[in-house]
Amino acid sequence: MFTGIIQAMGTIGARERRGDDVRLEVAAADLGLADVAVGDSIAVNGVCLTAVRIDDGGFGADVSVETLDRTSLGQLDIGSAVNLEKALTPSTPLGGHLVSGHVDGLGTVEERYQDGRSWRFRFRAPDRLARYIAEKGSICIDGVSLTVNGVDGACFDVNIVPHTMDVTRFGGYRPGQSVNLEVDVIARYLERLMLGDEAATPGAGGITREFLARNGFRAD
CATH class of the missing domain: 2.40.30.20 (Elongation Factor Tu (Ef-tu); domain 3)
Structure with a gap:
């Protein structure tokens, strides 16, 4: 971890x-x-x-x-x-969030622009990962723990302070570049747990409208 x-x-x-x-x-x-x-x-x-x-x-x-x-x-x-x-130890300060080092997929740098003394980056995640990315939630980009500032479909924004620009790869990012994404481990496991017994069914997907309807969820 x-x-x-x-x-x-x-x-x-x-x-x-x-x-x-x-x-x-x-x-x-x-x-x-x-x-x-x-x-x-x-x-x-x-x-x-x-x-x-x-x-x-x-x-x-x-x-x-x-x-x-x-x-x-x-x-x-x-x-x-x-x-x-x-790797962290029991005495390591948890300054970011718990990161497993197990990448969920590749994202793409969409845009970067200066925002005060910081930089604002927009990334596009694979569609299958969009459901795990929430505003003010955590995400890991190329190993950097970050807070999601905004979400729009499969795109999301993060704010990078000058220190992070200086001591990580972020300073060299340009539109079109690929980055490693790891979603919040809690979100990943929560979806699997919600599947219950259906998780053991071959080909079982994620949480869909059909799954929710079968389990008593009503949109109204």
């Missing part, structure tokens, strides 16, 4: 194709790896990866086909900047 508070930025130092998977080497001298052991988790752009090699300058991690398909890690070039966070 993580908090969504970025501890350092690193860069992709190397990437090696190993069959269908990829070994990433991440330069992370500023992260402070003295307390990290092989087998520990590190979030890279919001993706929970297992460190398989560590030295003072960085770490290596394997990225599976599933992760390459669902996240933006496969799009990163050597030299690309990445947001980094070590």
Whole structure:
């Protein structure tokens, strides 16, 4: 688990194709790896990866086909900047929100403009994730814990203060860029719990009007 508070930025130092998977080497001298052991988790752009090699300058991690398909890690070039966070401990201040490091899908930067001293960003989420994104709720973008300021269909806005622009990848975001999205874990599990016994039915979808009608919900 993580908090969504970025501890350092690193860069992709190397990437090696190993069959269908990829070994990433991440330069992370500023992260402070003295307390990290092989087998520990590190979030890279919001993706929970297992460190398989560590030295003072960085770490290596394997990225599976599933992760390459669902996240933006496969799009990163050597030299690309990445947001980094070590796994939380019982004494870690929970400055953001509980983040699992399990990316739900890819979003797209739609717009960015200055708003006072801050920046306002608009993102488009996949349609299937829109129902989990609520105004003043929490969302994780490339590993950064943020508050949703507004929602319009599958699009949502966040406000980025100057500090966050300086210490994360947000400063380099441009329209059309892909980002990793993780919705609030409570919203994700709540929907599954509401399905009850139907969750065990093959092909069971999410909460639909038909599902609500079968379970006694009346729109009037």
